[in-house]
Amino acid sequence: MASDINSVSAKAPVHLWIVGILALLWNLIGVVDYVMTRSRNDEYFRAVMPSLDPAVIYAYIDRMPLLVAAGWGLGVWGALVGTLLLLARSRHAVLAYLVSLVGAVVSFGVQFAGPKPPEGMDGPVMPIVITLIALALLLYARAMKAKGVLR
Numbered sequence: 001m002a003s004d005i006n007s008v009s010a011k012a013p014v015h016l017w018i019v020g021i022l023a024l025l026w027n028l029i030g031v032v033d034y035v036m037t038r039s040r041n042d043e044y045f046r047a048v049m050p051s052l053d054p055a056v057i058y059a060y061i062d063r064m065p066l067l068v069a070a071g072w073g074l075g076v077w078g079a080l081v082g083t084l085l086l087l088a089r090s091r092h093a094v095l096a097y098l099v100s101l102v103g104a105v106v107s108f109g110v111q112f113a114g115p116k117p118p119e120g121m122d123g124p125v126m127p128i129v130i131t132l133i134a135l136a137l138l139l140y141a142r143a144m145k146a147k148g149v150l151r
Contacts, residue, residue, distance in 0.1 A: 020087040074103025091150040097138040
């Protein structure tokens, strides 16, 4: 049985672990942001957005449509689950990353069409970066599944 485990591990390319660990670190940033925002942690917002009063941020978040909140949650938690499944070499990482990408697209799409964010939160760069990384992780997981690395 030990030789079976070693032969399965030997098939995983080194880049899977590199991508997986980098993705985990990246996605944990999203998890922390989500949890700190949902728990209304004033200290967090004073540290990451010192020019904005946390009350202004909360007012904006409270005005967001339910679809944005749902998409955000699916995006964040789908990415974390996808990464953990990728590291576990599960083919289900593809579905989790797809959920994450759909969540991000829905969240950002509706967010851009919804209430105007406060100055300092209105830049399109981070949503674009997040969406591109979500897409890249989905494509990577699909490629690893197609090569038989994910089972």
